[in-house]
Amino acid sequence: MYVADTKRLTLAGARKMMATAIGEAEAAGIPIAVAIADAGGHLVMLERMDGGRFHTVHSSTTKAVCAASNKRPTTAKGAQAQPLDTTHAIGLALAAGPERWTAMEGGYPIIFGGECVGGIGVSGGDWAFDDRVARAAIEAIGATYRIDAK
Numbered sequence: 001m002y003v004a005d006t007k008r009l010t011l012a013g014a015r016k017m018m019a020t021a022i023g024e025a026e027a028a029g030i031p032i033a034v035a036i037a038d039a040g041g042h043l044v045m046l047e048r049m050d051g052g053r054f055h056t057v058h059s060s061t062t063k064a065v066c067a068a069s070n071k072r073p074t075t076a077k078g079a080q081a082q083p084l085d086t087t088h089a090i091g092l093a094l095a096a097g098p099e100r101w102t103a104m105e106g107g108y109p110i111i112f113g114g115e116c117v118g119g120i121g122v123s124g125g126d127w128a129f130d131d132r133v134a135r136a137a138i139e140a141i142g143a144t145y146r147i148d149a150k
Contacts, residue, residue, distance in 0.1 A: 063121025
């Protein structure tokens with residue numbers, strides 16, 4: 001009982017997710033940045049498309065880390081999914097660290113067999129586009145973004 005078996009995201013899985021996300025963005029003509037982190041919030045892959053704005057690197061990375069940490073999609077809600085006003089959302093980002101928490105949509109946990117194996121963050125489109133691309137990348141490896149899904 002002192003050691004647990006765990007799942008982990010492989011580089012092959014991260015590459016498949018990255019290819020899917022970039023393919024979606026190329027098809028839409030929207031340059032994005034995509035970050036994929038492991039369950040501990042450590043970066044596995046990061047890519048910014050030609051023409052992508054430089055700030056999207058930080059945004060996508062923060063989204064991936066936050067989603068992996070909270071094990072839920074990034075939104076303007078607190079760690080316990082409570083609604084936050086702007087002041088509290090900014091305060092939480094400052095308290096947790098601006099590289100660790102964000103209220104911006106486009107970050108999703110990567111759930112495999114009920115276990116969080118990482119997070120993905122997409123930045124560069126509007127929030128709905130970033131969300132859609134992140135979900136498509138997760139689905140490309142047979143994972144989900146809901147902890148209760150098996």
